[in-house]
Amino acid sequence: DTEVTQTxxxxxxxMTNKKSLKCEQHMGHRAMYWYKQxxxxxxxxxxxxxxxxxxxxxxxxxxFSPECPNSSxxxxxxxxxQPEDSALYLCASSFINSPLHFGNGTRLTVx
Amino acid sequence: xxxxxxxxxxxxxxxxxxxxxxxxxxDSVNNLQWFHQNPWGQLINLFYIPSGxxxxxxxxxxxxxxxxxxxxxISSSQTTDSGVYFCAVERGDMRFGAGTRLTVxP
Numbered sequence: 001d002t003e004v005t006q007t008x009x010x011x012x013x014x015m016t017n018k019k020s021l022k023c024e025q026h027m028g029h030r031a032m033y034w035y036k037q038x039x040x041x042x043x044x045x046x047x048x049x050x051x052x053x054x055x056x057x058x059x060x061x062x063x064f065s066p067e068c069p070n071s072s073x074x075x076x077x078x079x080x081x082q083p084e085d086s087a088l089y090l091c092a093s094s095f096i097n098s099p100l101h102f103g104n105g106t107r108l109t110v111x
Numbered sequence: 112x113x114x115x116x117x118x119x120x121x122x123x124x125x126x127x128x129x130x131x132x133x134x135x136x137x138d139s140v141n142n143l144q145w146f147h148q149n150p151w152g153q154l155i156n157l158f159y160i161p162s163g164x165x166x167x168x169x170x171x172x173x174x175x176x177x178x179x180x181x182x183x184x185i186s187s188s189q190t191t192d193s194g195v196y197f198c199a200v201e202r203g204d205m206r207f208g209a210g211t212r213l214t215v216x217p
Contacts, residue, residue: 033205037152042197042208042209042210043154045206056203056204090154092154097141097142097201099144099159100144100156101156102153102154102155102156104152105153107152
């Protein structure tokens with residue numbers, strides 16, 4: 001079992017849909033992350049929130065929109081995605097300068 | 112940006128064998144972590160090891176920050192050790208190496 005919970009586990013969406021990925025942790029971590037992982041590749045950093053403020057945005061296209069409503073929640077809003085955006089989306093959290101804890105991810109397929 | 116290189120890219124072992132995985136990085140880092148990704152995609156943090164040596168059961172890791180490398184040792188390997196091992200370094204943000212894909216055969 002993971003202490004970082006991601007929903008949904010699987011998502012299939014069309015290119016005109018709007019959907020959201022959700023991530024929740026109750027470990028008191030103040031840093032939360034979104035990573036994207038394509039098959040047989042390492043995770044790639046997308047966004048970092050530190051103390052609920054966006055601190056890193058790795059030049060991600062605007063069709064991905066992160067949101068951190070509070071210290072326990074992290075959302076990733078998806079709109080007008082392309083088939084090449086199909087991937088495993090991983091959420092992680094940590095204390096500052098501490099081990100990263102990952103959720104089980106959301107497998108996204110864009111049709 | 113910082114470069115992270117892992118070797119070997121692929122490794123096949125017989126159950127019970129020992130192995131050493133290497134991570135080289137191109138610049139000084141604030142911290143270094145080792146992860147195991149199982150065949151179902153779950154990423155597990157094995158070690159947070161910016162420097163020094165740590166051990167956890169059959170696994171141990173050593174980071175020599177001044178020489179910019181880290182080693183992960185797996186002893187008496189088991190089939191459940193199969194998966195991809197990633198090294199990740201932090202210098203402003205967390206960057207992953209390409210990983211070592213380990214297959215342990217019974």
